[in-house]
Amino acid sequence: MVEGCGPLALEIDQVSHAFGARKALDNVSCAIAPSEYRVLLGLNGAGKTTLFSLITRLYDNASGGIRVFGHDVRRQPQRALRQLGVVFQQRTLDLDLSIMQNLIYHGALHGIPPARAKRRAEEELERLGLAVRAGDKVRKLSGGQMRRVEIARALLHWPRLLLLDEPTVGLDIDSRQSIVDHVQRLCRDERLAVLWATHLIDEVLPRSHVIVLHRGRVLADGPRDRVVAEAGASDIRETFLRLTRDGDGDGDAVDGDRAA
Amino acid sequence: MSEAAAIQDPRPLGPVAYFLCLRGIVWREALRFLHQRARFVAALVRPLVWLFVFAAGFRAVLGVSIIPPYETYVLYEVYITPGLVAMVQLFNGMQSSLSMVYDREMGSMRTLLVSPFPRGFLLTSKLLAGVAVSLLQVYVFLAVAWFWDVRPPLMGYVAVLPALVLSGMMLGALGMLLSSGIKQLENFAGIMNFVIFPMFFASSALYPLWRMKEASPLLYKICLVNPFTYAVELTRFALYAQINWLDLAVVAGCTAVFLGTAVLAYSPSKGLIARRGGPGGGA
Numbered sequence: 001m002v003e004g005c006g007p008l009a010l011e012i013d014q015v016s017h018a019f020g021a022r023k024a025l026d027n028v029s030c031a032i033a034p035s036e037y038r039v040l041l042g043l044n045g046a047g048k049t050t051l052f053s054l055i056t057r058l059y060d061n062a063s064g065g066i067r068v069f070g071h072d073v074r075r076q077p078q079r080a081l082r083q084l085g086v087v088f089q090q091r092t093l094d095l096d097l098s099i100m101q102n103l104i105y106h107g108a109l110h111g112i113p114p115a116r117a118k119r120r121a122e123e124e125l126e127r128l129g130l131a132v133r134a135g136d137k138v139r140k141l142s143g144g145q146m147r148r149v150e151i152a153r154a155l156l157h158w159p160r161l162l163l164l165d166e167p168t169v170g171l172d173i174d175s176r177q178s179i180v181d182h183v184q185r186l187c188r189d190e191r192l193a194v195l196w197a198t199h200l201i202d203e204v205l206p207r208s209h210v211i212v213l214h215r216g217r218v219l220a221d222g223p224r225d226r227v228v229a230e231a232g233a234s235d236i237r238e239t240f241l242r243l244t245r246d247g248d249g250d251g252d253a254v255d256g257d258r259a260a
Numbered sequence: 261m262s263e264a265a266a267i268q269d270p271r272p273l274g275p276v277a278y279f280l281c282l283r284g285i286v287w288r289e290a291l292r293f294l295h296q297r298a299r300f301v302a303a304l305v306r307p308l309v310w311l312f313v314f315a316a317g318f319r320a321v322l323g324v325s326i327i328p329p330y331e332t333y334v335l336y337e338v339y340i341t342p343g344l345v346a347m348v349q350l351f352n353g354m355q356s357s358l359s360m361v362y363d364r365e366m367g368s369m370r371t372l373l374v375s376p377f378p379r380g381f382l383l384t385s386k387l388l389a390g391v392a393v394s395l396l397q398v399y400v401f402l403a404v405a406w407f408w409d410v411r412p413p414l415m416g417y418v419a420v421l422p423a424l425v426l427s428g429m430m431l432g433a434l435g436m437l438l439s440s441g442i443k444q445l446e447n448f449a450g451i452m453n454f455v456i457f458p459m460f461f462a463s464s465a466l467y468p469l470w471r472m473k474e475a476s477p478l479l480y481k482i483c484l485v486n487p488f489t490y491a492v493e494l495t496r497f498a499l500y501a502q503i504n505w506l507d508l509a510v511v512a513g514c515t516a517v518f519l520g521t522a523v524l525a526y527s528p529s530k531g532l533i534a535r536r537g538g539p540g541g542g543a
Contacts, residue, residue, distance in 0.1 A: 056370075056373075056374045057373075057374070057528050058370065058374070058528065059528045060528040077376070078272075078273065078376045078377075079376075081374060081376040082270055082273075082376045084374070086374055088367065088371075090367050090370075092368055092370055092371045093367075094288070094292065096291075096292060096295040096296075097288070097291055097292070097295075101291060104284070105284050105287070105288045106371065108280050108281050108283065108284020108285065108287070108288075109281055109284060109371070109377070109382075110277075110375060110376065111273045111276070111277025111278070111280050111281055111377070112280070113280055114280075114284075158270070
């Protein structure tokens, strides 16, 4: 799993987190190597967003350790955050500003001079086929285009680890596919480590590593086929349903968004 | 292992990077403001209504004796102008701080907080950006007031700038602090009723404190502990190119306390974000 001798892109070590009495994460551990693509699969409320909030230091992990390329997010937040690109579940672009203005603003938040941010943004937009729309207000974009702009934004400061929290929710099938393909390519070509959180089973691609998170606990972690084999199931869908079946029937949610 | 990390790590963020970040945050706030013309008009109409209507009506009722910094009898319009300037800042401070946390800005707060710069710096920059917007509103208001014969000395327009920055910071930091702590004040109407109006009326914005003292000693004491009174007086003296040291000290002190507490409230280990399960409330 770990290639080379460099530090892991992301190392989560026995992290627990509670909101009041409710335990959102229970002793979660996992590791992602540089340039690895990993899917974090879990139903809504499994703890995916909490985990992302801890990694991005929106709040502190009370127990355990989180390291990004060897930097503990609590002790060296600046170093850790600079390696991170994040696409949040909710839309976070400024609708009244243009695409380019949004990207230049993000550059400023990472101390990148406007001219340099602009060049970098042009590069990324070109790759996404949105270069001609750089001056358009974000409000005019479709949901899928906004997502792609958010991915471009997350990459603007040359991070080496990209976190995406349910990036395809609410998008049509074509947009979903193009975003999955794009991020896969980034992972392969740019040697970017990716943690892709989703509740959509068909986003677990054949050769990808998958972590199954359920009610704050890691139930499985490994290459897809191994996870399937260990569960004694025929495919990942059945695996997931078996692992998360605890009588409340919300396994249906897995398919819920497919048609969306 | 740490050696490998060091090789690939970007250079540490220097002073230039900090400056670029601050400038970027102010630039974005200004752009947003330019896109929200309705907000600008509202921010301008509010004090102008007070100046044109309220002050004209009260001119006959209220006599203002000669009190510093004024050297002659002044019309009521002249007296309340600094109070209205402070009101512009009060509204602006509350509005920008609250919107930052509660409405659509929630998303942009997330992007702000995952920036690698220290959180205190980011929040201070955000406040300064709000202040920059309020400065624009204040100067346009003062320009209109000039035509209404409210004409402080020319130097006053320059001298009032640092006073405005400081009082704007104080009010913005107060808004940020309130937004982090008090759940009931989530909508703007609540803030109007419980913060803006009491602060505005129980201050020296509309009437000199000696008049307040005659009317009600209790109210007078309330005015004296209201930080807004000091913001108004700081602005009033500065507008006549004078410094009132007491006002300056109180406003500076309150700014430091409010800002310090707000930064603490937003730190990852305690405060608002952790308690609520993150901005946006997502678990």
